[in-house]
Amino acid sequence: MAANSSPRGPILSIKPFLKWAGGKRWLVDRPEFKIPQYSGKYIEPFVGGGAVFFSHAPTQGIISDANSRLIDTYIAIKNDWRAVVANLEEHQKLHSKDYYYEMRSSKFEELHLRASQFLYLNRACWNGLYRENLRGEFNVPIGTKSKIVMDDDNFEYVSKVLQKTQILNEDFSVAISHATEGDLIFVDPPYTVAHNFNGFIKYNQNIFSWNDQIRLRDCLVDAKQRGARIMLTNASHDSIRELYSQLSSPIEITRASVIAGSSKNRVKTSELLYVV
Ligand SMILES: C[S@@+](CC[C@H](N)C(=O)[O-])C[C@H]1O[C@@H](n2cnc3c(N)ncnc32)[C@H](O)[C@@H]1O
Numbered sequence: 234m235a236a237n238s239s240p241r242g243p244i245l246s247i248k249p250f251l252k253w254a255g256g257k258r259w260l261v262d263r264p265e266f267k268i269p270q271y272s273g274k275y276i277e278p279f280v281g282g283g284a285v286f287f288s289h290a291p292t293q294g295i296i297s298d299a300n301s302r303l304i305d306t307y308i309a310i311k312n313d314w315r316a317v318v319a320n321l322e323e324h325q326k327l328h329s330k331d332y333y334y335e336m337r338s339s340k341f342e343e344l345h346l347r348a349s350q351f352l353y354l355n356r357a358c359w360n361g362l363y364r365e366n367l368r369g370e371f372n373v374p375i376g377t378k379s380k381i382v383m384d385d386d387n388f389e390y391v392s393k394v395l396q397k398t399q400i401l402n403e404d405f406s407v408a409i410s411h412a413t414e415g416d417l418i419f420v421d422p423p424y425t426v427a428h429n430f431n432g433f434i435k436y437n438q439n440i441f442s443w444n445d446q447i448r449l450r451d452c453l454v455d456a457k458q459r460g461a462r463i464m465l466t467n468a469s470h471d472s473i474r475e476l477y478s479q480l481s482s483p484i485e486i487t488r489a490s491v492i493a494g495s496s497k498n499r500v501k502t503s504e505l506l507y508v509v
Contacts, residue, residue: 247290247390250383251303251352252361253282257421257466260506261288265486269508271462273415278408279422280307286419290394297401297408300363302351302371304402309348311395314388320349325381333357333375356381409452414460421465422449424504427472443472450476457509469503483507 249258260266261284268289275291277283280298298304309317324336337354341347355361359376366372401408405422412418423441453463457480467473469485477483483505490502 247287247387247394248385249282249284249287250386250388250391251282251306251355253284254362255421255423256282256284258282258284258288259488260466260486260504261285263486263488265484265506268419269417269462269464271415271417273413273417273461274411276408276412276416276418276461278405278418278420281421283307285421287391287394291398293397295399295401295408295411297403297405299402299404301402302347303363304400305344306348306351307395307400309344310388310392311398311400313345314392316345317348317352318382318386318388320346321352322382324349324353328353328357328379328381330375337371353381356383405449406452409456412456412459412461416456416461417464418453418456418461419464420449420453422446422467424468426468426470427476446473446476450480453509454480463507463509465505465507465509467505467507469505473505477507481507481509 249256268285273293275286275289275294277286277294277296278298280286280296281300281303283296286294286296296307306317324332333354336350339350341350354371354373355363356378357375358371358373360373361376362373364371364373405420409418422445425441425443425446427443427446453465457463463480465477467477474483484507485503486506487501487503489499
Protein backbone atom coordinates (compact mmCIF):
# COMPACT_ATOMS: atom_id res chain seq x y z
CA MET A 234 0.00 0.00 0.00
CA ALA A 235 1.32 3.47 -0.83
CA ALA A 236 2.37 5.76 2.01
CA ASN A 237 0.01 8.64 2.72
CA SER A 238 -0.40 11.32 5.35
CA SER A 239 -3.31 9.67 7.12
CA PRO A 240 -2.90 9.00 10.84
CA ARG A 241 -1.12 5.69 11.47
CA GLY A 242 1.14 4.74 14.32
CA PRO A 243 4.89 4.08 14.08
CA ILE A 244 3.95 0.43 13.69
CA LEU A 245 4.15 -2.07 10.88
CA SER A 246 0.99 -3.45 9.33
CA ILE A 247 -0.02 -7.03 10.04
CA LYS A 248 -2.08 -9.63 8.27
CA PRO A 249 -5.35 -10.88 9.77
CA PHE A 250 -5.13 -13.80 12.21
CA LEU A 251 -8.65 -15.09 11.43
CA LYS A 252 -9.95 -16.77 8.33
CA TRP A 253 -13.13 -14.86 7.50
CA ALA A 254 -15.74 -15.18 4.73
CA GLY A 255 -15.44 -12.16 2.44
CA GLY A 256 -12.05 -11.23 3.99
CA LYS A 257 -10.29 -8.42 2.12
CA ARG A 258 -6.67 -9.52 2.42
CA TRP A 259 -6.56 -9.89 -1.38
CA LEU A 260 -7.77 -6.28 -1.84
CA VAL A 261 -5.05 -4.78 0.36
CA ASP A 262 -2.41 -6.17 -2.03
CA ARG A 263 -4.04 -4.75 -5.17
CA PRO A 264 -2.53 -1.64 -6.83
CA GLU A 265 -6.03 -0.09 -7.17
CA PHE A 266 -6.39 -0.09 -3.37
CA LYS A 267 -5.10 3.03 -1.64
CA ILE A 268 -6.39 4.33 1.68
CA PRO A 269 -7.55 7.89 0.90
CA GLN A 270 -6.11 10.75 2.93
CA TYR A 271 -7.98 11.64 6.09
CA SER A 272 -7.19 13.61 9.22
CA GLY A 273 -9.48 12.17 11.92
CA LYS A 274 -10.31 8.66 13.01
CA TYR A 275 -10.66 5.41 11.04
CA ILE A 276 -14.02 3.60 11.35
CA GLU A 277 -14.75 0.04 10.17
CA PRO A 278 -18.40 -0.96 10.85
CA PHE A 279 -18.17 -4.51 9.34
CA VAL A 280 -14.72 -5.44 10.62
CA GLY A 281 -14.87 -9.26 10.28
CA GLY A 282 -11.27 -10.53 10.20
CA GLY A 283 -10.05 -6.92 9.87
CA ALA A 284 -7.76 -7.35 6.84
CA VAL A 285 -7.87 -3.65 5.99
CA PHE A 286 -7.87 -2.47 9.62
CA PHE A 287 -4.78 -4.50 10.57
CA SER A 288 -2.90 -3.63 7.38
CA HIS A 289 -3.57 0.07 7.96
CA ALA A 290 -3.06 -0.03 11.75
CA PRO A 291 -4.61 3.40 12.46
CA THR A 292 -3.66 5.39 15.57
CA GLN A 293 -7.26 6.22 16.37
CA GLY A 294 -10.19 4.08 15.33
CA ILE A 295 -13.51 2.37 15.87
CA ILE A 296 -14.14 -1.21 14.78
CA SER A 297 -17.52 -2.88 15.02
CA ASP A 298 -19.34 -6.04 13.95
CA ALA A 299 -22.70 -7.68 14.63
CA ASN A 300 -20.95 -10.96 15.56
CA SER A 301 -20.57 -10.83 19.36
CA ARG A 302 -18.15 -13.81 19.56
CA LEU A 303 -15.81 -12.12 17.11
CA ILE A 304 -15.96 -8.83 18.98
CA ASP A 305 -15.38 -10.53 22.35
CA THR A 306 -12.24 -12.08 20.84
CA TYR A 307 -10.87 -8.66 19.87
CA ILE A 308 -11.67 -7.30 23.34
CA ALA A 309 -9.95 -10.26 25.04
CA ILE A 310 -6.78 -9.83 22.93
CA LYS A 311 -6.80 -6.10 23.61
CA ASN A 312 -7.15 -6.65 27.39
CA ASP A 313 -4.86 -9.67 27.95
CA TRP A 314 -3.31 -11.27 24.86
CA ARG A 315 -0.98 -13.45 26.99
CA ALA A 316 -3.91 -15.24 28.65
CA VAL A 317 -5.51 -15.87 25.23
CA VAL A 318 -2.29 -17.26 23.73
CA ALA A 319 -1.53 -19.47 26.76
CA ASN A 320 -4.93 -21.12 26.36
CA LEU A 321 -4.57 -21.39 22.57
CA GLU A 322 -1.31 -23.32 23.14
CA GLU A 323 -3.28 -25.73 25.35
CA HIS A 324 -5.77 -26.25 22.50
CA GLN A 325 -2.85 -26.99 20.15
CA LYS A 326 -1.51 -29.68 22.51
CA LEU A 327 -4.91 -31.34 22.96
CA HIS A 328 -6.15 -31.00 19.35
CA SER A 329 -7.85 -34.11 17.92
CA LYS A 330 -11.17 -34.88 16.28
CA ASP A 331 -12.87 -35.68 19.61
CA TYR A 332 -11.36 -32.61 21.26
CA TYR A 333 -12.60 -30.36 18.43
CA TYR A 334 -16.21 -31.52 18.88
CA GLU A 335 -15.91 -31.28 22.67
CA MET A 336 -14.69 -27.67 22.32
CA ARG A 337 -17.35 -26.88 19.75
CA SER A 338 -20.10 -27.66 22.26
CA SER A 339 -18.35 -26.23 25.35
CA LYS A 340 -19.41 -22.97 26.98
CA PHE A 341 -16.96 -20.79 28.89
CA GLU A 342 -17.61 -17.85 31.16
CA GLU A 343 -14.23 -16.13 31.14
CA LEU A 344 -13.50 -13.80 28.24
CA HIS A 345 -9.98 -15.09 27.48
CA LEU A 346 -11.24 -18.71 27.39
CA ARG A 347 -14.04 -17.76 24.99
CA ALA A 348 -11.54 -15.91 22.79
CA SER A 349 -9.09 -18.82 22.57
CA GLN A 350 -12.02 -21.21 21.90
CA PHE A 351 -13.10 -18.93 19.03
CA LEU A 352 -9.56 -18.83 17.60
CA TYR A 353 -9.15 -22.59 17.98
CA LEU A 354 -12.44 -23.35 16.20
CA ASN A 355 -11.67 -20.78 13.45
CA ARG A 356 -8.33 -22.46 12.74
CA ALA A 357 -9.44 -26.08 13.10
CA CYS A 358 -12.86 -25.92 11.42
CA TRP A 359 -13.76 -26.60 7.81
CA ASN A 360 -12.43 -23.80 5.63
CA GLY A 361 -12.47 -21.17 8.41
CA LEU A 362 -16.19 -20.80 7.91
CA TYR A 363 -18.36 -19.14 10.57
CA ARG A 364 -21.86 -20.54 10.71
CA GLU A 365 -24.41 -20.94 13.50
CA ASN A 366 -27.54 -23.08 13.75
CA LEU A 367 -30.94 -21.62 14.68
CA ARG A 368 -30.06 -21.90 18.40
CA GLY A 369 -27.01 -19.65 17.81
CA GLU A 370 -24.52 -22.52 18.21
CA PHE A 371 -21.40 -22.73 16.02
CA ASN A 372 -21.97 -25.83 13.86
CA VAL A 373 -19.10 -26.09 11.35
CA PRO A 374 -17.44 -29.56 11.12
CA ILE A 375 -13.73 -30.17 11.66
CA GLY A 376 -11.43 -29.23 8.77
CA THR A 377 -8.17 -30.71 7.53
CA LYS A 378 -5.68 -28.33 9.18
CA SER A 379 -4.11 -29.21 12.51
CA LYS A 380 -1.84 -26.19 13.01
CA ILE A 381 -3.55 -24.05 15.62
CA VAL A 382 -0.65 -21.85 16.75
CA MET A 383 0.91 -20.23 13.67
CA ASP A 384 4.59 -19.31 13.27
CA ASP A 385 3.66 -15.75 12.30
CA ASP A 386 1.11 -15.15 15.09
CA ASN A 387 1.87 -11.88 16.81
CA PHE A 388 -0.90 -11.25 19.33
CA GLU A 389 1.25 -8.80 21.28
CA TYR A 390 1.29 -6.63 18.20
CA VAL A 391 -2.44 -7.16 17.52
CA SER A 392 -3.12 -6.05 21.09
CA LYS A 393 -0.95 -2.97 20.58
CA VAL A 394 -2.90 -1.96 17.44
CA LEU A 395 -6.17 -2.46 19.36
CA GLN A 396 -5.13 -0.26 22.31
CA LYS A 397 -6.18 2.94 20.55
CA THR A 398 -9.29 1.39 19.06
CA GLN A 399 -12.83 1.50 20.37
CA ILE A 400 -14.41 -1.93 19.85
CA LEU A 401 -18.19 -2.14 19.40
CA ASN A 402 -20.66 -4.99 18.96
CA GLU A 403 -23.35 -2.99 17.19
CA ASP A 404 -25.32 -2.70 14.02
CA PHE A 405 -23.34 -0.74 11.36
CA SER A 406 -25.56 2.34 11.84
CA VAL A 407 -24.13 2.92 15.34
CA ALA A 408 -20.46 2.83 14.24
CA ILE A 409 -21.19 5.07 11.22
CA SER A 410 -23.04 7.57 13.44
CA HIS A 411 -19.68 8.29 15.17
CA ALA A 412 -18.18 9.62 11.90
CA THR A 413 -17.50 13.35 11.81
CA GLU A 414 -15.53 15.70 9.55
CA GLY A 415 -12.10 14.34 8.59
CA ASP A 416 -12.86 10.69 9.48
CA LEU A 417 -12.55 7.74 7.10
CA ILE A 418 -15.09 4.90 7.04
CA PHE A 419 -14.08 1.61 5.36
CA VAL A 420 -17.28 -0.29 4.56
CA ASP A 421 -17.34 -3.99 3.59
CA PRO A 422 -20.88 -5.35 4.14
CA PRO A 423 -22.08 -8.88 3.36
CA TYR A 424 -22.82 -8.86 -0.36
CA THR A 425 -26.49 -8.94 -1.34
CA VAL A 426 -28.21 -7.58 -4.42
CA ALA A 427 -31.80 -6.62 -5.18
CA HIS A 428 -32.52 -9.20 -7.86
CA ASN A 429 -30.65 -12.38 -8.55
CA PHE A 430 -31.88 -15.89 -8.31
CA ASN A 431 -28.94 -18.04 -7.29
CA GLY A 432 -28.67 -19.77 -3.90
CA PHE A 433 -25.76 -17.68 -2.65
CA ILE A 434 -27.71 -14.46 -2.82
CA LYS A 435 -30.76 -16.11 -1.25
CA TYR A 436 -28.64 -17.43 1.64
CA ASN A 437 -27.03 -14.03 2.23
CA GLN A 438 -30.40 -12.26 2.20
CA ASN A 439 -31.13 -13.84 5.60
CA ILE A 440 -27.98 -12.24 6.96
CA PHE A 441 -28.13 -8.87 5.23
CA SER A 442 -31.32 -7.96 3.39
CA TRP A 443 -31.79 -5.52 0.54
CA ASN A 444 -33.43 -3.19 3.10
CA ASP A 445 -30.16 -3.29 5.06
CA GLN A 446 -28.32 -2.23 1.88
CA ILE A 447 -30.65 0.76 1.50
CA ARG A 448 -30.28 1.62 5.20
CA LEU A 449 -26.48 1.43 4.80
CA ARG A 450 -26.49 3.72 1.77
CA ASP A 451 -28.59 6.26 3.71
CA CYS A 452 -26.21 6.18 6.72
CA LEU A 453 -23.25 6.73 4.36
CA VAL A 454 -24.94 9.66 2.59
CA ASP A 455 -25.49 11.28 6.03
CA ALA A 456 -21.87 10.63 7.07
CA LYS A 457 -20.63 12.20 3.85
CA GLN A 458 -22.75 15.26 4.57
CA ARG A 459 -21.05 15.48 7.97
CA GLY A 460 -17.68 15.61 6.15
CA ALA A 461 -16.45 11.99 6.44
CA ARG A 462 -14.65 10.15 3.64
CA ILE A 463 -15.91 6.72 2.59
CA MET A 464 -14.31 3.68 1.02
CA LEU A 465 -16.86 1.00 0.16
CA THR A 466 -16.73 -2.44 -1.45
CA ASN A 467 -19.74 -4.33 -2.73
CA ALA A 468 -20.91 -6.87 -5.30
CA SER A 469 -20.54 -5.94 -8.95
CA HIS A 470 -24.22 -5.80 -9.82
CA ASP A 471 -26.56 -3.33 -11.51
CA SER A 472 -28.68 -2.95 -8.37
CA ILE A 473 -25.61 -1.84 -6.38
CA ARG A 474 -24.52 0.61 -9.12
CA GLU A 475 -28.03 2.03 -9.08
CA LEU A 476 -28.12 2.23 -5.28
CA TYR A 477 -24.94 4.33 -5.17
CA SER A 478 -25.40 6.24 -8.44
CA GLN A 479 -25.93 9.57 -6.62
CA LEU A 480 -22.77 9.13 -4.55
CA SER A 481 -20.00 8.33 -7.08
CA SER A 482 -18.77 5.96 -9.80
CA PRO A 483 -17.03 2.76 -8.74
CA ILE A 484 -13.82 1.08 -9.89
CA GLU A 485 -14.41 -2.54 -10.92
CA ILE A 486 -11.81 -4.98 -9.59
CA THR A 487 -11.60 -8.45 -11.12
CA ARG A 488 -9.88 -11.39 -9.45
CA ALA A 489 -9.66 -15.17 -9.56
CA SER A 490 -11.57 -16.69 -6.67
CA VAL A 491 -12.10 -20.21 -5.47
CA ILE A 492 -15.63 -21.57 -5.14
CA ALA A 493 -16.52 -24.45 -2.77
CA GLY A 494 -12.99 -24.63 -1.35
CA SER A 495 -11.42 -26.38 -4.36
CA SER A 496 -8.74 -24.80 -6.55
CA LYS A 497 -10.28 -26.74 -9.47
CA ASN A 498 -13.29 -24.43 -9.15
CA ARG A 499 -11.42 -21.21 -9.90
CA VAL A 500 -13.57 -18.50 -11.51
CA LYS A 501 -13.15 -14.81 -12.27
CA THR A 502 -15.30 -12.55 -10.13
CA SER A 503 -15.66 -8.78 -9.99
CA GLU A 504 -16.30 -6.47 -7.08
CA LEU A 505 -16.95 -2.74 -6.91
CA LEU A 506 -14.81 -0.26 -4.98
CA TYR A 507 -16.11 3.23 -4.25
CA VAL A 508 -13.98 6.02 -2.84
CA VAL A 509 -15.99 9.09 -1.93
C1 LIG B 1 -17.75 -9.26 4.31
S1 LIG B 1 -17.59 -9.44 6.05
C2 LIG B 1 -16.31 -8.28 6.40
C3 LIG B 1 -14.97 -8.87 6.08
C4 LIG B 1 -13.81 -8.01 6.51
N1 LIG B 1 -13.69 -6.83 5.68
C5 LIG B 1 -12.51 -8.80 6.46
O1 LIG B 1 -11.55 -8.40 5.80
O2 LIG B 1 -12.46 -9.88 7.10
C6 LIG B 1 -19.03 -8.66 6.63
C7 LIG B 1 -19.18 -8.60 8.16
O3 LIG B 1 -20.37 -7.89 8.45
C8 LIG B 1 -20.90 -8.38 9.68
N2 LIG B 1 -22.30 -7.94 9.74
C9 LIG B 1 -23.40 -8.49 9.16
N3 LIG B 1 -24.50 -7.74 9.39
C10 LIG B 1 -24.08 -6.67 10.13
C11 LIG B 1 -24.74 -5.52 10.64
N4 LIG B 1 -26.06 -5.31 10.47
N5 LIG B 1 -24.00 -4.61 11.33
C12 LIG B 1 -22.67 -4.81 11.54
N6 LIG B 1 -21.99 -5.89 11.07
C13 LIG B 1 -22.69 -6.80 10.36
C14 LIG B 1 -20.66 -9.88 9.61
O4 LIG B 1 -20.62 -10.45 10.91
C15 LIG B 1 -19.28 -9.93 8.89
O5 LIG B 1 -18.23 -10.04 9.82
